Amino acid sequence: MELKYKRVLLKLSGESFCKNGGFGIDGDCLASIAERIIQVKSLGMQIAIVVGGGNFLRGETFSKASHIPRHTADYMGMLTTVINACALQETLEKLGQPTRVMSAITVSAICEPFIRRKAIKYLDQGIITILAGGTGNPFFSTDTCAALRASELDVNLLIKGTKVDGVYSDDPKKNP
Numbered sequence: 449m450e451l452k453y454k455r456v457l458l459k460l461s462g463e464s465f466c467k468n469g470g471f472g473i474d475g476d477c478l479a480s481i482a483e484r485i486i487q488v489k490s491l492g493m494q495i496a497i498v499v500g501g502g503n504f505l506r507g508e509t510f511s512k513a514s515h516i517p518r519h520t521a522d523y524m525g526m527l528t529t530v531i532n533a534c535a536l537q538e539t540l541e542k543l544g545q546p547t548r549v550m551s552a553i554t555v556s557a558i559c560e561p562f563i564r565r566k567a568i569k570y571l572d573q574g575i576i577t578i579l580a581g582g583t584g585n586p587f588f589s590t591d592t593c594a595a596l597r598a599s600e601l602d603v604n605l606l607i608k609g610t611k612v613d614g615v616y617s618d619d620p621k622k623n624p
Contacts, residue, residue, distance in 0.1 A: 453605040455494040455571060458485070459594035461610035462503035465532055472503060473535050482539040485576065489545065494571040496601055498579045499536060500590040500610070501528030507586065522586035526553050529590060533580035534558055540576060547576045552584030552593070564600050571601065 464481060466474045489495055507522035514521070533549045540547045548570050549559035559580060560566070570577045582593045591608070598606040 451492055453493060455496070455601065455603045456488075456605045456607060457496045457498065457594060457598045457601065457603040459498045459591060459606065459608045459610065460500065460532075460536075461590075462500040462528065462532055464609055465535065466503045470503070473532070478535055478539050482536065482543055482545075485540065486543055486545050489574075489576065494574070496567065496571060496577045496579060496597065496603065497533075497536065498590055498594040498597055499529050499532040501525050501532055504528035504531065519586040522582075522588075523553070526581045526584070527555075529580040529582060530555050530559060533578045537578055545576055546574070547578055549578045549580055551579075552581035555581070562597075567601060 460481065463470075465478055466472055467477060485495060485497070502525075505521075505525050505528050507525035508518060510516060510524065511518040511521035516524070530549075530551055530553070533551070537547045537549050550562040550567055551559045552562045554561060562579060562581070562584075567577050567579070579593070579597055582588060582590050583596060591610070594606060594608065597603075
């Protein structure tokens with residue numbers, strides 16, 4: 449059977465790592481996500497994953513609620529995506545699935561820098577590639593990162609696993 453989608457990119461919100469309305473990482477939620485990813489992988493697909501960090505911090509929201517400038521708050525949010533990527537990596541590998549974490553911001557002790565050719569090489573080898581650090585630039589969401597990485601990695605399908613049912617120019621809770 450030939451696959452319709454050989455290479456897919458899954459965008460996971462940070463909120464998917466915890467119970468509804470929760471904060472941080474819930475081990476049961478994380479295990480459930482990892483098991484479902486492995487099920488999809490078993491169909492023969494190459495999988496890249498962009499993770500969000502909203503279960504810890506949203507840069508724009510935090511900036512408005514604090515005295516932290518938006519660009520710094522956004523970088524703080526990028527760091528939370530690295531936390532989520534490492535948690536997902538450890539969970540997937542405990543279940544026997546090889547992974548790599550690549551980040552758009554440098555965190556050399558725990559992940560590799562995002563390099564397009566290297567990411568494609570990992571995907572071709574059947575290694576799930578988890579992409580952290582957003583685009584590496586403030587003022588962009590991880591949804592933007594997902595679209596960018598999907599284009600860069602020549603994916604056949606972008607799946608958005610978030611609580612928002614699309615990509616918007618404004619907050620759909622505030623502006624219908």
